[in-house]
Structures are given as C-alpha cells and as structure tokens.
Amino acid sequence: GQNIDQPTEMTATEGAIVQINCTYQTSGFNGLFWYQQHAGEAPTFLSYNVLDGLEEKGRFSSFLSRSKGYSYLLLKELQMKDSASYLCAVRFEVRGSYIPTFGRGTSLIVHP
C-alpha cells in the first residue's frame, strides 16, 4: 500500500478552528477524500479533492497540493458533535484500477 500520514489525535475547544493534515506519496495519485467517522459508526463522506486548491463546504474545507503530496481538512466553529475520527483516503491507480487507501485516522476531541 501507499503511505498516508496524519496525526493520531488532536484536541480543540468548542467554537475554535482546527486543521488536520494529511501527507501521502504522490506516485499514481488520483484523488483525495476526507471522511468522518463517529465511534461505532461507518465512515461518511466529507469532501473530495483532485485538483490543487481549496474546496469549501459549510464549516468544513479541504485543501490539496498535488506537488507536495499534502492535504488538510479545516473545521471552523467547532461543535461538540465534531468529536470524531477523520480519515484521509487517497485513491491511487494500481494496475489500471483506482484503489482507495486510508490513513490511520485522526481522532479529534472537542471540549467545552
């Protein structure tokens, strides 16, 4: 598999802004996804980036730099319900198929 790195855990205060970084090997890159996963639940889609730049969707934004193999997920106006694991997933082309590979996830704890 391809190496995808993201921090294991982050903490932040309700109402604040937090940035979760993700780095990956650039060879074969074909798109990057961010998912949110609450404890005991399935991952749910947050964002998709395939071109460089920022994608904004309400309180959540995702940024991609393909040349640097770098993405971040920005969460604004944090709420307690944002406490969850955030998964960075990169799709790579392997033998003609597009295979998504997940990072180990970043556990975000939002406290009052």
Next chain:
Amino acid sequence: DVKVTQSSRYLVKRTGEKVFLECVQDMDHENMFWYRQDPGLGLRLIYFSYDVKMKEKGDIPEGYSVSREKKERFSLILESASTNQTSMYLCASSLSGGGETQYFGPGTRLLVL
C-alpha cells in the same frame, strides 16, 4: 439514499469455523470493497471488486476470499477463522470513474474465540 447493508452487526465464531460476511448495496454500484478496521491501524483493504465475478486483492488478502456473483452482493469468506481475524469489517461501494465517493455499510464486529 444509497444504502449498503451488512448481514450482521455482531458475530461470534470459533477458531477454525468458516465465516461468511455478506454485503448488499442497492444503488447499482460497480465497485465494492471489503475493509477491516483495527485500533491504531485504520482501514485496511482486503479485497475489492469492480464488476460481477471480478476481484482484486487489496493490501491484506491472506486468510480471506471473496465472491461476487451478482452486482449488488459482495461476500467476504474466512475459510478457517483465526483469533487474529477478530476485527471490525466494513463493506463499501462506489460508482466507477473519477471522484466517486465510497458509501459504507454499518460494519460487522467479528469476534473469533
């Protein structure tokens, strides 16, 4: 809404048993995936399928096999369950082509004794 269902939420099996995990999606997706999720290791791809009767190994296929006889159904088989296969198993599906997100099932927590 896309719906991905898995046959069981919780399963307890004994070492050496043959185990079947079933996944069904109702959105006519071409791609289907099986992952296992373990603390500290994240989601790891076991097998995926991009069409009926087609399958490709993921990162950790050892000890597993899969079957896709119909487009909507993707089965994961543990031929002889072992304790190190105790894990959360997640099925996902997606359309083919670029930019298509995966939709995940609720997961099956398997305990092998």
